[in-house]
Amino acid sequence: MPESDTSDHQLMLAYAAGDASAFDVLYARHEGALYRFVRRVLGPALAAQADEVFQDTWLRIVAARASFSPQGASWRTWAFTIAHNVAMDRLRVSGRELSMDSMGGDDPDDPLDWLQGALDAAHPSTEDLAFWRAAGRQLLACLEQLPAVQRAAFLLHHEDGASVEELARSLGLGFETAKSRLRYALQKLRGCMSAYLVVLEPRP
Amino acid sequence: MTELRDARLKRALDHAPDAALRPSDATRAAIKSIASGANTEAGAGALPAPVQPAHSAPLWQRVARWWRAGESGSRHMPWNAALATVVLASVVTLMWFDQPVPQAVPDEVPAKAVEQSPAGGGVPASVPPPVVASDAQSPPLQEASPIRSRPERADLAARQARQPRPEPLAKVSGAPAETKTEAAPPRAAAPIAGREDSRNAAGVDRSNESVGLSAQTAVAPARSSLPAPAPAAAPAPAPAAAPMPAAAPAPTKALADMEERRVEGGLSAASRAPAMPSALDWSELSVQRPGSPLVLTSGQANRLLALLQAVNLRPAQAGDPVASAANRLELSRHGARVATLDLDERWLRWTPIGAEPGTVLTGRASVAQWQAIQDELARLGWPAP
Numbered sequence: 001m002p003e004s005d006t007s008d009h010q011l012m013l014a015y016a017a018g019d020a021s022a023f024d025v026l027y028a029r030h031e032g033a034l035y036r037f038v039r040r041v042l043g044p045a046l047a048a049q050a051d052e053v054f055q056d057t058w059l060r061i062v063a064a065r066a067s068f069s070p071q072g073a074s075w076r077t078w079a080f081t082i083a084h085n086v087a088m089d090r091l092r093v094s095g096r097e098l099s100m101d102s103m104g105g106d107d108p109d110d111p112l113d114w115l116q117g118a119l120d121a122a123h124p125s126t127e128d129l130a131f132w133r134a135a136g137r138q139l140l141a142c143l144e145q146l147p148a149v150q151r152a153a154f155l156l157h158h159e160d161g162a163s164v165e166e167l168a169r170s171l172g173l174g175f176e177t178a179k180s181r182l183r184y185a186l187q188k189l190r191g192c193m194s195a196y197l198v199v200l201e202p203r204p
Numbered sequence: 205m206t207e208l209r210d211a212r213l214k215r216a217l218d219h220a221p222d223a224a225l226r227p228s229d230a231t232r233a234a235i236k237s238i239a240s241g242a243n244t245e246a247g248a249g250a251l252p253a254p255v256q257p258a259h260s261a262p263l264w265q266r267v268a269r270w271w272r273a274g275e276s277g278s279r280h281m282p283w284n285a286a287l288a289t290v291v292l293a294s295v296v297t298l299m300w301f302d303q304p305v306p307q308a309v310p311d312e313v314p315a316k317a318v319e320q321s322p323a324g325g326g327v328p329a330s331v332p333p334p335v336v337a338s339d340a341q342s343p344p345l346q347e348a349s350p351i352r353s354r355p356e357r358a359d360l361a362a363r364q365a366r367q368p369r370p371e372p373l374a375k376v377s378g379a380p381a382e383t384k385t386e387a388a389p390p391r392a393a394a395p396i397a398g399r400e401d402s403r404n405a406a407g408v409d410r411s412n413e414s415v416g417l418s419a420q421t422a423v424a425p426a427r428s429s430l431p432a433p434a435p436a437a438a439p440a441p442a443p444a445a446a447p448m449p450a451a452a453p454a455p456t457k458a459l460a461d462m463e464e465r466r467v468e469g470g471l472s473a474a475s476r477a478p479a480m481p482s483a484l485d486w487s488e489l490s491v492q493r494p495g496s497p498l499v500l501t502s503g504q505a506n507r508l509l510a511l512l513q514a515v516n517l518r519p520a521q522a523g524d525p526v527a528s529a530a531n532r533l534e535l536s537r538h539g540a541r542v543a544t545l546d547l548d549e550r551w552l553r554w555t556p557i558g559a560e561p562g563t564v565l566t567g568r569a570s571v572a573q574w575q576a577i578q579d580e581l582a583r584l585g586w587p588a589p
Contacts (some may be wrong), residue, residue, distance in 0.1 A: 015239075015243065018243055019243075020239070020240045020243050023236070023239045023240070023243070024236065027232075027235065027236065027239075031226065031227065031232070032223075032224075032225070032226060035225060035226060035227050036222055036223060036225055039222055039225055040222070050227075051227050051228055051231045054227050054231060055227070055231050055234060055235055058235040058238075058239070059235070059238060062235075062238060062239045062242050063242070065242075129219070132215060132216055132218075132219035133219050133220075133221065135212075135215075135216035135219065136216045136217060136218070136219040136220030136221060136223065137220060137221050138216070139213060139216045139217055139220060140220050140221070140222065154213075155217075157208065157209060158209065158210075158213060158214045158217060159214075159217060164208060179208065182208045183208060186208060186210060186213075189210075189213055190210065190213075193212075193213065193216065196212075196216070197212055200212055
């Protein structure tokens, strides 16, 4: 029986060797995060397909168990990369990615005004939990407004915790490209979340 | 918080309403089932059980397994489609079992004319080829009409002039047909004058490679004794039997040019003059010259008829010279006389039997036409008039 502190890498190798319980541990450990990631990358418009994409992600993980080789990255980053690719394929099929790219793109001169219309005018709650819940809700709305590639880059970097180098390597991008995607995503999200972030600013 | 990582956004992300979302139980169960199943298969593959080779199983088991595999999926051949294909092929084969194989028929010739030509009673296998350069605009042959229109007759004359000439009766009756058709030097080697002698010296006939001529030579020995041999012995269909101009045995170039001019002259004359009936209207041509009884079928005499038709004829008048009956040709159809043709010193007189007096035609052949007629008569084994 795998120990709870066994690394993801070791669990995957154990599963590839025939230990079915290792997969159960691995799955339970990353089920929520992977599902949220898939759900957020897809956005509300394709939320109904989240389960299907999630299952497809795990099927690919299972199919790749024999050839699993993290090559310097963590299992989590590897799994999130698979989930990202599956979700992006689904977005590409639905045509949603194209429309979002045509709307946003990577133009550095593009102002953040396009997000202003989508801002939630509601004021944040004074209670912390309620505030962060409201902030999270607003962030999901802001993520929905981002181009899919920027949204995926932001989620991989913040939820998976992948570094910019890992992000660039897993997405097959250049370092500067990955970095610029992250920068633009942050700029837009900060503008979109300014009503919440300004409350957190230290007051003089 | 760094330039590219915002802790505030990360915290907001953690507190988002969907943070507690989980996949459905069905999705979870499906994933775990697939994962465990894949591992089980992999385990079986890692430690393969002793698998019996396929040939060790009994034959009936292998056949049953093969049949079940064919039924279960698309990995194997769709046997129902294969069976349907075989059944359809069998039906088509049975439908065409007794049918003749259809042959290529030019568009210009009606299929009816082609089919009726060999068995039309009196038309031998050497029916004129359906496609000739000069008859591209002419209407198709109509066998039912006894008197042809001018374009049709001119077309027929042109085609007959291009056909290989039949063998002289003396040669045909003197040797078997097979022998003559086997060794056949080109006819182009024979000069215009003394052509018969040249062929005799060579000991062979001119080349007539076409099936139609072979059929003619096959019936030739019986022709001298029988008054009206039916051309049924030449059953080859007209398109195959009719030699095309390019493949026909050609005379010398000078002869060909002369004949071409004659035919063209005949065409122009025929377009203005009354016409003699074509070869389709009679089946035998008999020569009543004393001492030289001779009977030719229309197939043998078609070239002669073409040359005669090339002569410009007109309705006979009172002052026209009357040819002697010594050089008279009689045309008959199935034993009944149809018309007579008198030849005398370039004068031709065409007299239909039982026709009105106004239908008698007469005319004078040109020197070239007369020479060609004499050559043809000599080739047929009949002394020139």
